[in-house]
Amino acid sequence: MLESIKRIDSAEVNGKRVLVRADLNVPTADGKVTDATRIEQVLPLIRDLSQRGAKVVVMSHFGRPKGKRVEEMSLKPVADKIAEMLAPISVHFAPDCIGEEAKAAVNALEPGGVCVLENLRFHAGEEANDAAFAAALAELGDIYVNDAFSAAHRAHASTEGIAHLLPAYAGPAMMSEIEALTIALEKPHRPVAALIGGAKVSTKIDVLSNLVEKVNLLVIGGAMANTFLHVEGRGIGNSLFEPGEANTVEQIITNATESGCQILLPKDAVVAPELRKGAATEVRSVTDIPDDAMILDIGPDTVAEISARLADCHTALWNGPLGAFEVAPFGEGTFAVAREVARLTEEGGVTSIAGGGDTVAALNAAGVTDAFSYVSTAGGAFLEWLEGRELPGVAALKSA
Numbered sequence: 001m002l003e004s005i006k007r008i009d010s011a012e013v014n015g016k017r018v019l020v021r022a023d024l025n026v027p028t029a030d031g032k033v034t035d036a037t038r039i040e041q042v043l044p045l046i047r048d049l050s051q052r053g054a055k056v057v058v059m060s061h062f063g064r065p066k067g068k069r070v071e072e073m074s075l076k077p078v079a080d081k082i083a084e085m086l087a088p089i090s091v092h093f094a095p096d097c098i099g100e101e102a103k104a105a106v107n108a109l110e111p112g113g114v115c116v117l118e119n120l121r122f123h124a125g126e127e128a129n130d131a132a133f134a135a136a137l138a139e140l141g142d143i144y145v146n147d148a149f150s151a152a153h154r155a156h157a158s159t160e161g162i163a164h165l166l167p168a169y170a171g172p173a174m175m176s177e178i179e180a181l182t183i184a185l186e187k188p189h190r191p192v193a194a195l196i197g198g199a200k201v202s203t204k205i206d207v208l209s210n211l212v213e214k215v216n217l218l219v220i221g222g223a224m225a226n227t228f229l230h231v232e233g234r235g236i237g238n239s240l241f242e243p244g245e246a247n248t249v250e251q252i253i254t255n256a257t258e259s260g261c262q263i264l265l266p267k268d269a270v271v272a273p274e275l276r277k278g279a280a281t282e283v284r285s286v287t288d289i290p291d292d293a294m295i296l297d298i299g300p301d302t303v304a305e306i307s308a309r310l311a312d313c314h315t316a317l318w319n320g321p322l323g324a325f326e327v328a329p330f331g332e333g334t335f336a337v338a339r340e341v342a343r344l345t346e347e348g349g350v351t352s353i354a355g356g357g358d359t360v361a362a363l364n365a366a367g368v369t370d371a372f373s374y375v376s377t378a379g380g381a382f383l384e385w386l387e388g389r390e391l392p393g394v395a396a397l398k399s400a
């Protein structure tokens, strides 16, 4: 399947207008980019195309302006940041992404030049995957490259429609993301463990249902684990849980048993009267949670058990923190497991793949992001991939 995706490295781009779909949906404050990770990811492609003599036209969404021009959601500050990072390559900005202004900016490009177009979502046609809007974008390029995996779960004009109108290729960041995730889910070195945390079962039902059929060990943490413990008949005190998800949890447990996937729940927990920085904590067995306590992290025995089980695995997938990691000291369980996965990865025994905004923040806080085999910057797209869905932006490249 992956073989059917054309890679941009193999295309003749000299003198051609290459329309690059990037994900420039980066965090900003006071009109300045505060985290340039997503820009850094697409720079190798832009540099390479420029060096190969292409006229590089970069397009992206930014925020959710809902089809109207919203000044605070202009890509101009992001384009300025790109210009700074790409210097001495000259970077222009087009005040619209289609129409005369966009055409004039693109026509003015010399081979090797770069132009960033204004926010695609200023036009309703983008999210509607409108054929006329896709055609207007396609007028700006001879070739299309998608390097925005993190937007590939959206069937929009710039991620889906346009791939059918121009010769369509995947960029290197898109390719490495697809490859890493394919290795993890389609042909992993077994046994495979998935660590799934976060607050709610309800947002991850499809992820859990898909994973029990694909992985050997499913480690469940975070407030989500409380719902599982509750269904097992444990007293969970004042802990967060979802009473309405009991049937879902039972179904997931049944499916896991049928597929030979073992579910590992916390055996002990760090509890406190409330989720507050520096709250007085206690470690309790999950058979002995006080009525007035909240489970806020996995306990040391659970960390030890997860670590022992991971040592037998060759692949580890991770989405979602195992405790309330943003509030000290409730990140310790997540950080300890993160350090262990990093250590096993560095020793060469485990291929580790993590993704999702909170997960990446937790790995950063633990200081182990670089030790993982692959860390995805995608949130929604990473989750949909874990759900076993075909992402429209990837599918369009396959059929292009």
Ligand code: 3PG
Residues within 6 Å of the ligand: 023, 025, 063, 064, 150, 151, 154, 378, 379, 380, 381
């Ligand atoms: C993201 O930040 O997750 C992607 O850029 C997609 O953005 P969206 O959720 O607004 O479609």
Ligand code: MG
Residues within 6 Å of the ligand: 379, 380
């Ligand atoms: Mg999102």
